[in-house]
Amino acid sequence: MSDRIALTRLAVTTPHGVLAHEKREPQRFFVDITIECDVSRAGRSDDLDHTISYADVAQDAERILTQPPVDLIEHLAEQIAASVLRHVAAEAVEVTVHKPDAPAGVDFAGFGLAGPSVSVRREQHRPVVIALGANLGHRVRSLEAAVRALRRVEGLDLFEVSGLFETAPVGGPAQPDYLNAVAVGTTRLAPWTLLDRLHEIEAGRGRTREIRWGARTLDLDLIQLGDPAAGTDLRFATEELTLPHPRAAERAFVLAPWLDADPQAQLRVGRKVLPVAQLLRSADTTGIHVGPEWRPL
Template sequence: MSERAPHQRHPSAAAGVHPAADRITLRGVTATGFHGVYPDEKRDGQRFVVDAVLHLDLAPAAASDDVVDTVHYGELADELVAAIERDPVDLIETLAERLAAVCLAREGVHRVELTVHKPEAPIAVPFGDVSVTVDRAAAPTRAVVALGANLGARAAALTDAVAAMAALPGTRVVAVSRWHDSIAVTETGPDPSKPGYLNGVALLDTALAPTHLLHHLLRIEREHGRDRGAHVERWADRTLDLDLIAYGDVTRDDPRLTLPHPRAHERDFVLAPWLDIDPDARIAGRGRVAELLAELRGGTR
């Protein structure tokens, strides 16, 4: 059953990425470097001062109160100093690019405004400062999110969830599959006596870190009445289910998040909608989604 035309681009795909308003500012990081055009600059060295404004989503850190969900600015300052002190370059423009890359390598940072000051530059007339500022953005990552619901107004819940994902910072919805009907699965297998599911898949381009994206998916679930508490059995009916299936080619397995989703390759209701919008889709470590679905439907898995 189709409640949305297949292969549909979401309206937000043409609208660009929503920037996060949150930022961390680190100013006045100072180190001695040996950068400059003149031989005495490379021989004697001089002070370089760095200001960095990091754009990232701080909501996960505010919710968890855990430094792992944000940028440890003490560690970042050490990394910037090390980058200033290593191999010399001629131009502070080149140094600024190096330092911006250090900032963007931090998980969750999707944009940085970085200024390098060279207050002791060899200028013959009195001056206060000379600086270069660069504004750089991280390349977005393609994420795959599976949606499902078997209680209430299922199609409305899925449509609302897509709109909520489109509003996430640093994120745009690229495509959404048609909605697929499926039988509820319980511990003992498919159970036609339970309310049927409506399922789909959305492709996102996001600058959010995978754990930050997961934080928001869980929040959207809660806003639609989903309870993931320990008292709720795993196979309970759901007002909304959002699973992060894949995040680029990232593989990870820790208590917070496993990527790719460990059971995605076993689920027709994930693989079939995914193929609606990405016929060449692959699951890292598993292979092509088309082949996985064919094997699943052929009973070889």
């Protein structure tokens, strides 16, 4: 269950409505906004950058309400919801726009916010790419268990999982060959929340992190969030996470299964957005070949 940030009864007097006089004569509007998000990171760090600033949300909503007049409060609610979902941490939002003085031709008994209102609920739907790998234990079983665990993550929907590719290890100490795959889907989760879920799944399969690029029972990497072709992909670098994955464009063991799962896949490389098929043609594919058959979904 997500945490929530709520803004209640944002009040703006402004002209909106279908009738001509509504576009000239300001009337009262009230807005309630409830944002579903994960605030645990901010709760631990006490850092505003790890949550959503309710001041920013309120100011964006006020700006939308004071724009040139529109006909429908449905339109206002939709615009406010879209502005909230631009925040990286926002998983979903519910927006209610109240118009208590609406000229509906009837009396609304009572007081306060009696009268028409419109509520909308919108969820984040970012495309997501997750790379899977294992080179210890029963590799196929580990990867199958990982896919099942990913499918149980609330707020993550997998659409396709690639076939398996067997690859020689890159870097690190001497170790067995890997089996690699890529899963693609959509998620409403913030990137650090999804990363936490991936680490939990790894830990459940006995993953440890003593040696960088060492052998592992399970490796889950977050490769990309959002759609680079549409310019909605998340781009940032922090101590815990860099998006898009900084080495994905060079790794055939990521590119080959990714192309298998999504033949139209694209990845941002610097300032360019390139087809994964093109990147794979330029990558070193030595030591990578099709692995055993499996049915992960």
